[in-house]
Amino acid sequence: MQFGAAYIRVSTENQDEYSPEAQRRLILDYAKKHDIVINKEHIFEDIGISGTKADKRAAFQEMIALAKSKEHPIDVILVWKFSRFARNQEESILYKSLLKRSDVSVLSVSEPIIDGPFGNLIERILEWMDEYYSIRLSGEVKRGMMQKAMNGGYNSMVPYGYTKNDGIPVPDPEQAPVVKTIFDLYVNQQESISNIALLLNNSGRRTRNGNRFERRVIHYILENPFYTGKIRWNYAPPARGKKREGEVIIREGVHEPLISQELFDRAQVRVRESYETWHGSARRVPSAAAGHWLSGILKCPHCGSSLAFSRSGRTQYFQCWKYNKGTCPHSSYLNKKKAEQCVIDGLKSLLVSDSIDYERIPAASLDPDTSFLKKQLKEIEKKEERVKRSYIDGIDSLEEYRANKTALKKERQAVEEKLLPRKEPEKAGSPVDILENIRNVIQILEGDYESSKKADAIRSICSRITFDRETSAATFDLYVLE
Secondary structure (H helix, E strand, O other): EEEEEEEEEEEEOOOHHHHHHHHHHHHHHHHOOOOOEEEEEEEEEEEEEEEOHHHHHHHHHHHHHHHHOOOOOEEEEEEHHHHHOOOOHHHHHHHHHHHHHHEEEEEEEEOOOOOOHHHHHHHHHHHHHHHHHHHHHHHHHHHHHHHHHHOOOOOOOOOOOOEEEEEEEOOOOOHHHHHHHHHHHHOOOOOOOHHHHHHHHHHOOOOOOOOOOOOHHHHOOOOOHHHHOOOEEEOOHHHOOOOOOOOEEEEOOOOOOOOOHHHHHHHHHHHHHHHHOOOOOEEEEHHHHHOOHHHOOOEEOOOEEEEEEEEEEEEEEEEEHHHHOOOOOOOOOHHHHHHHHHHHEEEHHHHOOOOOOOOOOHHOOOOOOOOOOOOHHHHHHHHHHHHHHHHOOOOOOOOHHHHHHHHHHHHHHHHHHOOOOOOOOOOOOOOHHHHHHHHHHHHHHOOOOHHHHHHHHHHHHHHEEEEEOOOEEEEEEEEEOO
16 A cells, blocks of 8 residues: 555646546546555645746645655655646656655556656656647747737736726726826826826825835836727836847727827837936946945935935935835935935034933834845745755755755844844943944044945944935934943
8 A cells, every 4th residue: 555645737728628626536546446545635736837837836846845754654646647747848857856766656647657668768758748738839829819919809907997898998987087197197297207106196096906006007007008099918017128029019909098199109208218317327337336324224204214225327315215116295315425424414413512312212112124134034035945945856965955954044043133122221321421432433434434334333323314305404313232
């Protein structure tokens, strides 16, 4: 008697003969006839998922991890066809070899393979045929969608402003007026994209998913020719890589346009001019030089969000990141040099004052900006997943996996310790101590030190700095680390 697992997969294509119920019935019948016990919790299903990439199949990965575990709960994996296990020959060979190390075999209940070299050859031929079928099917589907788009057909869901009626897009009575308003505000009233998002949000308008409007949403609407009565297919935003000429298809549709072609063309001119003016030179700035020692500690006085450090040509400045997205109604623009000087002058004013008033606040009650540390934790999680995948895929040995896992565990503990609330000091610092700490920080900020050292220095005495653009005043939330 053997213990087994059943793996059932149905692709996104319509395959009535390969339904999950049919695959389950055939696999369980085969198992019963061959004395293979399959427990209910060892039946794994990936429904509506392609077999070309194993890392996209959650149930498949769970099954592989179970098969490789020390408990060795299963001896064999049963599938209806080898194509259900994988349609990529390289991955099929890799995972079968990986399972073989744990004495776990893969059997197809409809494609019996004899033992020996000849049986292995037949199995490789079947794997090659499955992969060839997948590639051919993908090409046919893409060609079919392309032909449909060229004939004015609709391949995907309709954009904001429309709904479908018998497969034909029709204007949505609530969303269509919003689209017209966006184009009118942008072209005729010369409002910025951020201001348009703010105006819509303040009026209670929301996206189709119920979210607040952001810059990217407005930008996508302004660039979509669908609103002029056309169909665009195979388009991808510039951030995902520019499509080659001829890959993006634009054809006349049969749906009702919401705006005129003339208004749309005027919008494209302004979008292009704005992009070249504000982003053309900034895109050439290396990402490594994008940080600043005040990043994350400067706050917007209106929404409390961090002021993001940005570049536009030679201009370097801070701005509320929510304002940039169109969700904060107030601009907190602050030139980089002015920001640095404002902080240093503010600290110096404390040194020359006759007296200093301070209030002792328990460190545990502070709410420092932990976004950077949380980002580090997410990066560590990604590393842990990659290390795990390397071991599962047979790239790393068990010893290498353990060493990498231990190193990442130490890295995680170091970051998590920084996230823990600081213990409240037993004694409060005196005004003299506070001034001495400020004096040391000023010396570092004015000196020729690296940005990271300046960042540590300002954070050693200050939890946040709020700058009010209207009054040109900065508020410092200071504390003493003892």
